[in-house]
Amino acid sequence: MSMEIAIPQPVERETYLNKEYGVWSWLLTTDHKRIALLYLISITFFFFIGGFFALLIRLELLTPAGDLVQADTYNKLFTMHGMVMVFFFLIPSIPAVLGNFLVPMMIGAKDLAFPRINLLSWYLYIIGGVMMLHCMLTGGVDTGWTFYAPFSTNFSNTKVVEAGLAIFVAGFSSILTGLNFVVTIHRMRAPGMTWSRLPLFIWAHYATSIIQLLGTPVLAITLTLVVAERALHLGIFDPKLGGDPVLFQHLFWFYSHPAVYIMILPAMGVITEIIACFSRKRIFGYSFVAFSSIAIAVFGFLVWAHHMFVAGTSVYAALVFSLLSYAVAVPSAIKVFNWTATLYKGSIHYDAPMLYAFGFLGLFTIGGLTGLFLAALGIDVHVTDTYFVVAHFHYIMVGGAVMGYLGGMHFWWPKISGRLYPEGWARLAALIVFIGFNLTFFPQFLLGYMGMPRRYYDYSHMPEFQVLNVLSTAGATVLGVGYLLPMVYFLWSMRYGKPASDNPWNAAGLEWMTTSPPPTFNFDEEPVVTWEAYNYEELDAPSHAQEVPVAG
Amino acid sequence: MRRRSPLPDSTLVGLHHEEEHHPELLHHFANAEQQRDSSSLGMWVFLATEVMFFGGLFCAYLIYRRWYFPDFAAASKSINMALGATNTAVLICSSLTVVLAVWAAQTARRTLLILSLIATMLLGVVFLGIKGIEYRDKFVEHHVPGASFSFENEPVPGHPDQFANPRHAEIFFSLYFVMTGLHALHMIIGLGIFAWLLYAAWKGRFTPEYHTPIEIGGLYWHFVDLIWIYLFPLLYLIDRHP
Numbered sequence: 001m002s003m004e005i006a007i008p009q010p011v012e013r014e015t016y017l018n019k020e021y022g023v024w025s026w027l028l029t030t031d032h033k034r035i036a037l038l039y040l041i042s043i044t045f046f047f048f049i050g051g052f053f054a055l056l057i058r059l060e061l062l063t064p065a066g067d068l069v070q071a072d073t074y075n076k077l078f079t080m081h082g083m084v085m086v087f088f089f090l091i092p093s094i095p096a097v098l099g100n101f102l103v104p105m106m107i108g109a110k111d112l113a114f115p116r117i118n119l120l121s122w123y124l125y126i127i128g129g130v131m132m133l134h135c136m137l138t139g140g141v142d143t144g145w146t147f148y149a150p151f152s153t154n155f156s157n158t159k160v161v162e163a164g165l166a167i168f169v170a171g172f173s174s175i176l177t178g179l180n181f182v183v184t185i186h187r188m189r190a191p192g193m194t195w196s197r198l199p200l201f202i203w204a205h206y207a208t209s210i211i212q213l214l215g216t217p218v219l220a221i222t223l224t225l226v227v228a229e230r231a232l233h234l235g236i237f238d239p240k241l242g243g244d245p246v247l248f249q250h251l252f253w254f255y256s257h258p259a260v261y262i263m264i265l266p267a268m269g270v271i272t273e274i275i276a277c278f279s280r281k282r283i284f285g286y287s288f289v290a291f292s293s294i295a296i297a298v299f300g301f302l303v304w305a306h307h308m309f310v311a312g313t314s315v316y317a318a319l320v321f322s323l324l325s326y327a328v329a330v331p332s333a334i335k336v337f338n339w340t341a342t343l344y345k346g347s348i349h350y351d352a353p354m355l356y357a358f359g360f361l362g363l364f365t366i367g368g369l370t371g372l373f374l375a376a377l378g379i380d381v382h383v384t385d386t387y388f389v390v391a392h393f394h395y396i397m398v399g400g401a402v403m404g405y406l407g408g409m410h411f412w413w414p415k416i417s418g419r420l421y422p423e424g425w426a427r428l429a430a431l432i433v434f435i436g437f438n439l440t441f442f443p444q445f446l447l448g449y450m451g452m453p454r455r456y457y458d459y460s461h462m463p464e465f466q467v468l469n470v471l472s473t474a475g476a477t478v479l480g481v482g483y484l485l486p487m488v489y490f491l492w493s494m495r496y497g498k499p500a501s502d503n504p505w506n507a508a509g510l511e512w513m514t515t516s517p518p519p520t521f522n523f524d525e526e527p528v529v530t531w532e533a534y535n536y537e538e539l540d541a542p543s544h545a546q547e548v549p550v551a552g
Numbered sequence: 553m554r555r556r557s558p559l560p561d562s563t564l565v566g567l568h569h570e571e572e573h574h575p576e577l578l579h580h581f582a583n584a585e586q587q588r589d590s591s592s593l594g595m596w597v598f599l600a601t602e603v604m605f606f607g608g609l610f611c612a613y614l615i616y617r618r619w620y621f622p623d624f625a626a627a628s629k630s631i632n633m634a635l636g637a638t639n640t641a642v643l644i645c646s647s648l649t650v651v652l653a654v655w656a657a658q659t660a661r662r663t664l665l666i667l668s669l670i671a672t673m674l675l676g677v678v679f680l681g682i683k684g685i686e687y688r689d690k691f692v693e694h695h696v697p698g699a700s701f702s703f704e705n706e707p708v709p710g711h712p713d714q715f716a717n718p719r720h721a722e723i724f725f726s727l728y729f730v731m732t733g734l735h736a737l738h739m740i741i742g743l744g745i746f747a748w749l750l751y752a753a754w755k756g757r758f759t760p761e762y763h764t765p766i767e768i769g770g771l772y773w774h775f776v777d778l779i780w781i782y783l784f785p786l787l788y789l790i791d792r793h794p
Binding site for chain 1: 580586589590593594598600604605698717720722727
């Protein structure tokens, strides 16, 4: 399917982009679409900062000797890479950008339920981000993104307090986004938009919001305790007093394991929309896909201690958490099977968003299955704290969440910007990202299985690891190019791209029934929904061919 | 643009509709009921996050209390039960004045509304004052965790021959200060909210049709009271003996 070219309008329509100009019309906006763009700019900034740290890590590991940076610097590099990427890019990525833009439009609302709180959440993100930047520029922090006590509370001499407070503030931004989504999805749906007619993107965001609401406060209190322990000399995790550092790990992972689902669930929502559109079919097993999102959110809260199998937890607890970790694979597998079944006998189009969706399917499956290796007690003990773990979670977070994010950005870019991106370049970029990603992270599975520990800057006692490390570093460079390309052509297309029609993909969903870009209140008249989601058979039926011409 | 159910041209109808809107109805809500329901649900969801926030602390408290029960009981005995009980009564009274405020707003009794809000705030200030006295006592007794902490030769309640382990007592006081400190912070935020409600009530913004801020501000206040209702027995009443 190639995108059609709209005939330029004689009079410029008023849209959310050209309604007002000037800095304050953006910085004080309560329009969810403008706030989404504010988030887009800020998380892209942090993505490249986190990427810069990743680049330095990969450069250091190019040779076995610790020659580029010192051990202390290396500790700070992987810590800040993790903190920036997790808390300032992945957690807000799809919900705060695509979710912010699309949740009200997909359910036929004029805005989120609390537009001013939405703006507040962006400001909290920025305050947290500025604190994090200040922390990085004035010395950084070296505890690992996990803040493990008692190193973080008693021993580290880096800026733990400031990093903790930065993440605390950014956490409230995440909570407020989740709160806004839950209330909006409950209360703001257009007439006729029943729960069973909601796009699965909405179900995925609903499940994500539940995790953000119930998980993030626990991280907030945990970081509060770490900060109080360092700054005020309280002693809750301090072993000198009889405090328990393992309690810190329990509290930390109670949030930070579900946080993985904050990253992956929205990406699953994106992929569902893309796969249905580019196979021109109703999604297979709608209610199974919808409820598997909720099941992932619920089960996700019950598996945290699988991060602690070697931390001295009891064998019986470990058995239960291992079993529950297997259970969480079931709803994930349901999704993968349903996506595959949707593709079956579909009329598949290989546009750039679909290429990302295919990439997601393969990489998420590998990431998920290796997660089962790690949920098995015996294998986990063998590969704990090795590159196997690093490879596994990058397959989920980068191969899964970032692929979903990029796929979604391409899919909805015509709606967001009103312009078409260059399709040829986009397909090339998707291919480069896929190749670069696998080249970077597949060797890390092998390295980890052979025993290379994570967080080491020097492996000169094991020079045989160098070949795989060189491959990984080479892959990271390719991946970097793959990430820069979309940024360049998206910016280019804002000025030079062809104007997009209202529905360039001939996709189902309310967001495609308004103009591109949409007006400030999304719809000229309140939509009334009388059809099920993903009615592609109807859309492609001959009677609609004249209304919505499909080219190609 | 393709539409499934073409609507009549509603531009003019819409405009007339706009004029009838209550001035407090925000543009993106269809009607006042939707706005009220959304605000109320929003506060309930926020309170769920607060439960999880304090939940982490309660979890830590329960684990250490189980491990170090005699030391926790001894440390608990050193805090002033009479002041804690007074504060509990003060907060329960403040919940009553909040309920009165909501009722006054519903029934358009402006004077009663303003008086109830002022009474609530006064009770809140009394609570914080008493809390301040308790903190000062702990400071004087060297029960604040840190370098100057001291809890030597304190007998375990019910076991006069046994002394509490000062290190474990220090964990109790760490939890005591974090839990009551965060609760006090919530009280201060609540006072800010009620100051704003008082200002708006003074200006006559609340009517029987529109008093959602009083309702959801009240929800928040009740929640903060409820946290204290749990904190009081957990911190003050461990294994008390006459």
